[in-house]
Amino acid sequence: MSGPPEALRSVVVACPCGEVYELKPEYAGRLLECPACGRPLRAGPAPGAAPRAPAPDVDPAFDRDVFLLNQRVFRIASEYEIWSAEGQPILFVHRPTYPVRTAVAYVLATVATLVALAWLTRLAHTAPPGAGVVLALLAYPLAALTFIVVSMSLRPLRHVTVYRDDSRRAAVLRVRQDQRFAFLTRTYTVLTPSGEPLARLRKTYLHNVVRKRWYVEAPDGQLLGMAIEDSMILSLLRRVLGTFFGLLRTNFVLVYPTEEVFGEFNRKFTLLDRYVLDLSLDRERTFDRRVALALGVMLDTGERR
Structure with a gap:
């Protein structure tokens, strides 16, 4: 029957x-x-929907809805193995750290801070009484600001490169850090290997105070989507308790400009850093998978989770 x-x-x-x-x-x-x-x-595929055929104009490594990101441990640089949902390696991500150049930047920033502090202290002693008190109160905050500005301005840019495999011979995607020093907003540009811009990733530090949020924009500035911390309540708890032994892991939902959810980026509860980028809700694949993967990488390495 x-x-x-x-x-x-x-x-x-x-x-x-x-x-x-x-x-x-x-x-x-x-x-x-x-x-x-x-x-x-x-709720499943739309009535009459047929299984999706491979896209002829998309790199097979990106022609999927689920990416598993496995961060390599005990490495100086930030490195990730990208697996398919079946557990097969498909890509490799490398973001250099430059520890020596970063240390030099901090040393120079310390010298600049001490010079600024000495100059402000001397100025406070020679200034009229009222102005001297004000300068003395401002000396340490201004010295701290000097350290932040100088150190961030001298630190090397840390671009991200996505390779075909861990031999790092064939690049398939790049993410360029646009600024050394960013006061309120930091941006990254997603590029093809030939340098063609695909999108810009933007985060505003003021949002991090309450609920983290990243914006994805087209090269012409049009908003394509956002990555938002998964819960307002959980985000506030994280500000107070931190990760709380891994129980308050920072996860993100991916939404269109209309705030319709099309994916999520979740950290798994394991001893190692493992993440799942799931775009299954974007059944029409209107969101570029290359940009989505770049966003997923930055949601970890760009947030220092």
């Missing part, structure tokens, strides 16, 4: 929190919310 027609079959949705729902066929393809945990869920 044959089963019900395809159009009349119910849609079964399983949430990562463990809940399973059986929905009416008319919900197929719709974006819903799990009543138990609030996680956004896509």
Whole structure:
């Protein structure tokens, strides 16, 4: 005996929190919310949707919805192995650290700070009484500001390169750090190996006070999407308690400018740093997977999680 027609079959949705729902066929393809945990869920493919064929104009390494990022440990540089959902290595990410040049920058910043502090102290002693008190109060804050500005201005830029494998012979993507010193906003430009800009990643430090947020913009400045810390309540707890022994891991949801969720970037609870970039909700693949992977890498190395 044959089963019900395809159009009349119910849609079964399983949430990562463990809940399973059986929905009416008319919900197929719709974006819903799990009543138990609030996680956004896509109720299966839209009616009549066929399996997606490989995209002919997309590098096979990027032609997927799930990327597993495994950070290599005991390395000076930031390095990640990128795996497919099946656990096969597909890409390799390298971001240099430059410890010697960074140490030199800190030494020079310390010298500049001591010079500024000595000059301000001498100026406070020779100034009229009222002005001298003000200069004495401002001496240490200005010296600290001198250290921050000089050290950040002299530190080398840390660009990110995505390679075909860990031989680091064939680059497939680059992420350029645009500024050495950034006061309120820092940006990174996602580039093809030939230097063609794909997108700009922007974060504003003021947002980090409450809830971290990254913006993804097209080369012409048009907003393409955002990565937002997963929960306002959890973000506030992280500001007070930190990661709390790994229980308050910083995760992000990826949203379109309309704030519709199309993906997530989650850190797994393991001894090693492992992350999952899941773009399964972007079924039409309107968001460039190259940009998404660059964003995922920066959500870790750019946030120093």
